[in-house]
Amino acid sequence: MTRYETREVHLARRPDGMPVTDDFRMITTSLEPPGPGQVLVRNVLMSVDPYMRVRMAKLPSYPHWELDQVMDGSAIGVVERSEHPDLPVGTVVSHRLGWREHAVLDAGHASTVRHIDGIPLTAHLGVLGMAGFTAYVGLTQIGALTPGESLYVSGAAGAVGSAVGQIARILGAGRVVGSAGTPAKVAYLVDGLGFDGAFDYHVESLSECVATNIPDGIDVYFDNVGGGHLQAALDSMNQHGRIVVCGAIGEYNALRGQPGPSNLIYVLTKRLRMEGFTIREHMAEYPAFVARATTWLLDGQLRSTDTVVSGLESAVDAFRDLLAGRNIGKMLVRLSEDPTPPPDRGAASA
């Protein structure tokens, strides 16, 4: 019976602070062939995401990764061997078995990715994938943004943040403002993504800078960073404002022990709502989102932006770069070449 040799990345120990190379281990392993109802997938692209830092720790009520086991995460790949009629060889699928070059999985754990001219494969892990969907659910369900309301997003040049600003605009937000960590990112938010305002958060007083950029106050704050960013936003929140707690990348390497904002009293005095969520609990709405977002991408209202590095051996560095804010848009690791898109029907019939 043929076995498939492949590589995967294991969590070797729980990181203390910023993860280092030795917290991970690259393993060469061999996979059993797919059994009945299963497929063997060659991964093409894998995602690295901030939430993964949280899964490296053991926290209550949050699923953590086991040591000496392969990690997981969103990925896209091509079916190379199939034991299921719905997913023939050559099918492009998205699934949850990232951090490895090949995966064997039940067909039910894979979703077919349909090729659409003009939409790159990377978008399916970014603005059309969990990042874009997180932005959408956060804005519509958690933040309940209504037309005309102002939106402020921290970590705005990241995968989720860049989608938040763009989707807020599409949904009719009033002022859309974001913060990011480099002048290049700030320029990109305004010139590339159409934010009304953006600023570099390396300022003396973040609170004053937020107030200057959003002089009429914040109705919805989409928090990807936490810490001092949350404190500055609280100062500028309008009455009955909503704080969408999506991430706290500024705190993930500490996770616990950093003092919280000293102005949390505003939750009371301004009657704010602050709510955390994880996207996995909202998957029922994902198909509807993909349909809407595909239209937005094709008509140019929404842009897909990615930072892509190559090779599974670069995945840990890509993850560290992500935590250090070195990406613009979705941070991805390319594990193998894109499959050839299906032939254009018009061309084939000519």
Add this chain to the structure above:
Amino acid sequence: MTRYETREVHLARRPDGMPVTDDFRMITTSLEPPGPGQVLVRNVLMSVDPYMRVRMAKLPSYPHWELDQVMDGSAIGVVERSEHPDLPVGTVVSHRLGWREHAVLDAGHASTVRHIDGIPLTAHLGVLGMAGFTAYVGLTQIGALTPGESLYVSGAAGAVGSAVGQIARILGAGRVVGSAGTPAKVAYLVDGLGFDGAFDYHVESLSECVATNIPDGIDVYFDNVGGGHLQAALDSMNQHGRIVVCGAIGEYNALRGQPGPSNLIYVLTKRLRMEGFTIREHMAEYPAFVARATTWLLDGQLRSTDTVVSGLESAVDAFRDLLAGRNIGKMLVRLSEDPTPPPDRGAASA
């Protein structure tokens, strides 16, 4: 034209930390007689409440008191002179012009208090008044407590807290636990009000103490105290738990500048909702609450508990005692004697 001489308490300056006597001034003033549509009320009882400490400061989005003006707050009084047919002399009314011995107000700003045998007048400012209503709205609207869920309330022996625990039990809560600052209060919560558990929060590790008293975790945390109490509750919150931010009496004398909880990351990882509210925005539901709570009081499910001091000259001390936690139940100031209840109809016809 007769004018009415009376006394009232002014805010003389904004307190720095715990309010001191010199932050206030007792003024003797004379009132114009009631004009058309107005009534003159002799106040019988006035309320002192934690939120008043916040109104003494100038905070964004929260109505503050002006200096050298009389403060206000809930009160109950008797109409002594009337220029409105709906409120004849002798009518008992509740209204918002506390911190004074007499008040002239438009009839539309007063609500008739109906005498019910077995319900003392004090209850109308406590468990049937804004304190009880705040507990009810916080549990039902903000916390969305469902039967079987566990409830933890800090400041549980106060006016709102003591109503929270009792109403949660009536609404079908599972475990009901409260914290308070003295052994006498703790005993009262369990023996007097039927809490499942209570503890003195002067412990070495509040977090461990909360966990021990609510071993299966908290579904709804009703926060009256803030600060370290919020931090301890966050440690024990269950997934999808709700934090009702009703007060932060532990922080009112600082108001800003104290570090927030260092485990706010749990809002994200446990998918919590945290929401502040003020009762004035929910008044449409007040009559329905009074109807329900009156039944609960009469059938003994709900107890009215008060700490009453006498004389407007004691009002500032009563307020300071409230902030220092020296009350059990609702803290009230008696300004004059209760009016005679209307004669019993059965007796009159006998």
